[in-house]
Amino acid sequence: MNRIQQLFTQKQSNILSVYFTAGFPELNSTVRIIKLLQEHGVDMIEIGMPFSDPLADGNVIQHSSTVALRNGMTVSLLFSQLENIRKTVTIPLLLMGYINPVLQYGVEKFCESCKHVGIDGVILPDLPLHEYIKDYKHIFDAYGIQNILLISPQTEEQRIRMIDEHTNAFIYMVSSSSTTGTKSQFSDEQIQYFKRIQSMQLQNPLLVGFGISNTETFKQVCLYTHGAIVGSACIKALEKEGTLEQNISEFVASIKE
Amino acid sequence: MKYTIDEHGYYGKFGGAYIPELLYPNIKELEDNYIRIIESESFKSEFKELLKDYVGRPSPLTYAKRLSEKYNTHIYLKREDVNHTGSHKINNTIGQILLAKALGKKRIIAETGAGQHGVATATVCALMGMQCTVHMGETDVKRQMPNVLRMKMLGATVVPAMSGNRTLKDAGNEAFRDWINNPTETHYLLGSVVGPHPYPDMVARFQAVISEEIQWQLQEKTGNTLPNYVIACIGGGSNAMGAFYHFLEHESVQLIAVEAAGLGVNSGETAASIAKGSIGVIQGAKTMLMQTNDGQIIEPYSISAGLDYPGIGPAHAHFHDIGRTTVLNATDHEALQAAFELTRLEGIIPAIESAHALAALPKIQFTKNDIVVVNISGRGDKDMDTYIANMDTYC
Numbered sequence: 164m165n166r167i168q169q170l171f172t173q174k175q176s177n178i179l180s181v182y183f184t185a186g187f188p189e190l191n192s193t194v195r196i197i198k199l200l201q202e203h204g205v206d207m208i209e210i211g212m213p214f215s216d217p218l219a220d221g222n223v224i225q226h227s228s229t230v231a232l233r234n235g236m237t238v239s240l241l242f243s244q245l246e247n248i249r250k251t252v253t254i255p256l257l258l259m260g261y262i263n264p265v266l267q268y269g270v271e272k273f274c275e276s277c278k279h280v281g282i283d284g285v286i287l288p289d290l291p292l293h294e295y296i297k298d299y300k301h302i303f304d305a306y307g308i309q310n311i312l313l314i315s316p317q318t319e320e321q322r323i324r325m326i327d328e329h330t331n332a333f334i335y336m337v338s339s340s341s342t343t344g345t346k347s348q349f350s351d352e353q354i355q356y357f358k359r360i361q362s363m364q365l366q367n368p369l370l371v372g373f374g375i376s377n378t379e380t381f382k383q384v385c386l387y388t389h390g391a392i393v394g395s396a397c398i399k400a401l402e403k404e405g406t407l408e409q410n411i412s413e414f415v416a417s418i419k420e
Numbered sequence: 421m422k423y424t425i426d427e428h429g430y431y432g433k434f435g436g437a438y439i440p441e442l443l444y445p446n447i448k449e450l451e452d453n454y455i456r457i458i459e460s461e462s463f464k465s466e467f468k469e470l471l472k473d474y475v476g477r478p479s480p481l482t483y484a485k486r487l488s489e490k491y492n493t494h495i496y497l498k499r500e501d502v503n504h505t506g507s508h509k510i511n512n513t514i515g516q517i518l519l520a521k522a523l524g525k526k527r528i529i530a531e532t533g534a535g536q537h538g539v540a541t542a543t544v545c546a547l548m549g550m551q552c553t554v555h556m557g558e559t560d561v562k563r564q565m566p567n568v569l570r571m572k573m574l575g576a577t578v579v580p581a582m583s584g585n586r587t588l589k590d591a592g593n594e595a596f597r598d599w600i601n602n603p604t605e606t607h608y609l610l611g612s613v614v615g616p617h618p619y620p621d622m623v624a625r626f627q628a629v630i631s632e633e634i635q636w637q638l639q640e641k642t643g644n645t646l647p648n649y650v651i652a653c654i655g656g657g658s659n660a661m662g663a664f665y666h667f668l669e670h671e672s673v674q675l676i677a678v679e680a681a682g683l684g685v686n687s688g689e690t691a692a693s694i695a696k697g698s699i700g701v702i703q704g705a706k707t708m709l710m711q712t713n714d715g716q717i718i719e720p721y722s723i724s725a726g727l728d729y730p731g732i733g734p735a736h737a738h739f740h741d742i743g744r745t746t747v748l749n750a751t752d753h754e755a756l757q758a759a760f761e762l763t764r765l766e767g768i769i770p771a772i773e774s775a776h777a778l779a780a781l782p783k784i785q786f787t788k789n790d791i792v793v794v795n796i797s798g799r800g801d802k803d804m805d806t807y808i809a810n811m812d813t814y815c
Contacts, residue, residue, distance in 0.1 A: 214715075214716065215584070215716040215717045216584070216589065216593055216702070216703070216717050218440060218593055218596045218597065218600075218703070218704075219440040219442065219597075219600060221597075225583060229583075232716060237714040238714060238715070239714070261701075262438055262701050263700045263701045263702070263711070263715040263717070264714055264715030264716065265715070266699075266700055266701060266715060267700060267711065267713065267714060267715030268714075268715065288440040288441065288442075289438045289439060289440055289701065289704070290438065291437065291438065291439055291440075291441060291444060292441075293428070294436055294437070294438060297428070312441065313440070313441040313442070314441060315441055315442045315445075317442070317444075317445040317446075317603055317604070318441065318444065318445065319445070322444070337441070337442060340442060340600065340601065340602075340603045340604075341442075341600060341601045342597045342600050342601060
């Protein structure tokens with residue numbers, strides 16, 4: 164059983180997964196942020212690999228990627244920063260980013276490095292299911308790296324079932340048809356969508372991402388799913404004045420109370 | 421099969437659809453329907469009629485007598501510059517607006533570099549009474565102001581893209597984001613043979629009219645449908661794709677694609693994606709692109725906003741890979757020289773993009789009996805500020 168499966172076995176509700184961009188706000192803040200998030204009770208972390216052209220992201224994450232790249236963040240550097248992460252961090256860790264930097268690093272080498280430093284899963288929004296199955300699944304499987312797939316309100320039932328079949332960790336449920344960070348409250352339509360997916364009784368747990376920024380939205384999605392993924396709100400918090408410790412402590416409290 | 425897509429939307433090892441799941445339903449809808457729609461009789465007749473009566477096709481094939489004398493060969497100019505809205509871009513926008521209508525879409529979005537595709541999109545939206553939003557890099561908004569104003573007059577909303585270098589690539593990113601945020605009633609009217617499958621193939625089919633006409637026009641003028649050379653500039657590659665399309669299978673025809681070298685291929689300020697690129701994924705397609713060792717996309721540079729793109733259509737990456745095309749490049753300086761040369765020899769002011777194709781003429785050893793077709797993809801009205809600024813140097 165991988166760390167992600169273990170987490171969902173131990174805890175079925177109110178799971179908080181947090182996204183932040185590696186190399187932001189400072190090049191070397193990555194490891195410190197991971198440790199602080201764990202200390203403050205976050206259940207899982209998605210470490211963003213910055214990309215120059217993040218198609219699926221809104222302004223906040225775009226900005227953090229630009230800053231991280233300007234700071235000098237690269238995939239290789241990130242793996243070296245994470246070299247000893249498993250000495251202190253026990254919660255599941257994922258890498259999230261776009262396919263091109265992974266292709267240039269080399270897909271096999273990437274999976275090998277993930278396994279080496281203790282990364283449990285990967286989220287690559289622009290690697291769709293068919294391309295993944297065709298060219299990359301066997302490599303991910305060989306190294307035991309979970310590829311997390313996304314669904315949106317527009318995803319048809321049959322496709323959701325197919326995605327469920329090819330996943331062994333959780334399903335990343337995008338809350339609305341939008342780029343990251345653009346909505347602040349859930350509509351009735353979105354609630355209907357959460358209920359609809361809940362009633363499908365999928366084999367994988369569901370985590371909702373995009374648009375969760377406070378206690379209210381966190382609680383709301385937890386009614387229907389296993390928990391939530393918060394990204395933009397964390398990036399905003401990291402940029403505030405004050406120490407990382409203060410900012411992360413306040414941020415986690417603002418979601419979980 | 422060598423020159424067309426396979427069942428996964430690949431040209432050889434290039435192409436595919438690397439899109440976020442959020443766009444999957446949109447792309448799937450297009451993929452499932454585009455062939456059926458564009459091959460239907462009603463679509464074909466409406467497309468043909470609009471190209472004739474609205475765009476003004478066929479565009480002329482002009483024998484360039486004085487240019488031919490200068491290069492000691494026979495040069496014909498395919499005059500996409502005389503199309504309505506001033507470039508080849510209208511061929512594709514007419515096709516896609518009919519497709520969007522057939523799919524029941526209400527709103528059109530587009531990206532634009534030089535503004536030619538933006539104007540062509542705003543035009544067909546006015547014609548069809550569709551809502552139109554054009555994303556354009558802020559840098560390009562400044563350097564192509566006449567086209568921005570034309571789009572506004574046509575009723576389009578022009579949204580300046582503020583990310584990256586604020587040029588064509590960034591406008592494309594914003595258009596994709598717009599589509600993610602507005603997935604159901606919006607059609608993304610992509611302007612080149614780039615992006616995820618089925619765009620490269622779909623846009624190629626709409627631009628194929630260029631080479632279809634060249635064939636019969638050459639037959640009339642020379643008694644032969646096949647030239648020795650077809651030369652076109654290439655950014656994303658839609659005009660080149662249109663000019664090459666019907667000649668791909670005829671291997672006696674040398675196909676020359678000319679990239680924008682900017683200040684020079686090795687200057688660090690260039691948009692030559694084949695010369696300086698490597699294989700990767702950009703805006704939904706696996707193709708050749710300019711990138712760092714870490715896979716970050718390098719901001720391109722060219723004097724020409726329409727060629728200022730760090731990638732290239734996957735078909736062109738494939739044609740180059742298998743040796744079907746020869747890819748040359750031209751610097752800003754060479755393009756300006758070629759633009760002034762055509763203006764003074766033939767009385768045609770070309771778009772700065774098309775001037776890159778003309779700049780290949782001195783780089784090729786023609787024989788005096790060769791038939792050379794150069795695609796003049798657009799006219800130079802939008803580039804007057806650039807030309808005026810350089811008049812003293814080049815006249």
